[in-house]
Amino acid sequence: METKNKFLIREEEFFLISKMVKELTGISLGKRKNNLIISKISSRIMDNNINGIEDYYKFINSRRGNDERIKIISDITTNVTEFFREKKHFNYLDRLLRHDFYRDAYSGEEIRIWSSACSSGEEAYSAAMTAVESLSGLPSKTIKILGTDIDPEMIGKARSGIYCKNHASKIPSEKFNKFCVNNIDTFSMSENIKGLIIFKILNITRDWPFQSKFHAIFCRNVSIYFDKQTTDLLWKRLSSRIHLNGEIYIGHSERIPNSQELGLRPIGTNAYKKVL
Numbered sequence: 507m508e509t510k511n512k513f514l515i516r517e518e519e520f521f522l523i524s525k526m527v528k529e530l531t532g533i534s535l536g537k538r539k540n541n542l543i544i545s546k547i548s549s550r551i552m553d554n555n556i557n558g559i560e561d562y563y564k565f566i567n568s569r570r571g572n573d574e575r576i577k578i579i580s581d582i583t584t585n586v587t588e589f590f591r592e593k594k595h596f597n598y599l600d601r602l603l604r605h606d607f608y609r610d611a612y613s614g615e616e617i618r619i620w621s622s623a624c625s626s627g628e629e630a631y632s633a634a635m636t637a638v639e640s641l642s643g644l645p646s647k648t649i650k651i652l653g654t655d656i657d658p659e660m661i662g663k664a665r666s667g668i669y670c671k672n673h674a675s676k677i678p679s680e681k682f683n684k685f686c687v688n689n690i691d692t693f694s695m696s697e698n699i700k701g702l703i704i705f706k707i708l709n710i711t712r713d714w715p716f717q718s719k720f721h722a723i724f725c726r727n728v729s730i731y732f733d734k735q736t737t738d739l740l741w742k743r744l745s746s747r748i749h750l751n752g753e754i755y756i757g758h759s760e761r762i763p764n765s766q767e768l769g770l771r772p773i774g775t776n777a778y779k780k781v782l
């Protein structure tokens with residue numbers, strides 16, 4: 507492998523990089539040489555004074571390579587997100603909770619929402635703020651939100667619930683006043699909202715260590731990094747984890763091609779309802 511800006515890598519090296527990225531994250535590099543990812547991996551190889559990709563691959567698969575594995579996952583994932591991104595989905599969630607599940611929640615059923623590639627947590631917190639308002643009048647412990655992501659650094663950030671002031675503009679001001687606390691240069695999510703969410707590290711392409719079903723699942727802007735086989739399997743597994751009448755929200759450039767077979771009915775912009 508050459509210097510980090512040249513990307514003159516041999517086919518076998520690229521093959522090994524692709525294999526490593528797929529094994530670590532489920533992300534498919536395809537045939538295109540993704541210079542950004544190659545550059546990041548090259549930097550990690552150099553920082554560790556390792557000779558090349560083969561030795562690096564062995565290293566991260568050894569017990570000594572545990573910390574390095576976390577670093578490389580953080581480096582190769584794209585974590586862009588924001589509060590109330592694709593706002594329509596939070597309007598759908600509000601409608602879902604008020605119209606389809608309010609009565610169940612009123613009778614004591616837990617309302618469960620999963621933000622399955624939650625990055626630094628904004629999606630899960632946006633869902634929590636929405637759900638508290640949609641189910642107003644009910645005890646907030648009715649709401650259980652799971653936020654998961656493969657990137658441990660992002661999960662750490664999500665758990666802290668602390669964000670830069672300039673991210674606040676995406677939160678409607680009445681929600682901000684209700685659910686957020688101003689610090690000097692940052693703001694924090696209130697303890698009430700934090701208490702509704704559990705954040706966990708999870709590779710969504712691997713086994714899920716829970717059996718529960720959800721009333722709503724956000725799986726947005728992550729399948730775009732996977733190959734077709736991985737994505738098809740993901741939709742299938744997710745659809746089996748949604749309650750009847752529950753909904754799944756996916757990213758703006760994502761689609762569930764065989765939604766009907768999975769018992770999912772399209773209900774709006776990149777949103778599906780479980781009907782069977």
Ligand SMILES: C[S@@+](CC[C@H](N)C(=O)[O-])C[C@H]1O[C@@H](n2cnc3c(N)ncnc32)[C@H](O)[C@@H]1O
Nearest residue numbers: 531532583587623625656657709710726727728
């Ligand atoms: C572009 S962000 C999307 C965040 C949020 N869902 C949104 O739409 O704003 C993609 C996230 O997917 C995560 N990710 C990538 N591969 C993953 C995997 N196999 N399992 C779980 N999360 C993954 C990344 O760490 C990153 O935080």
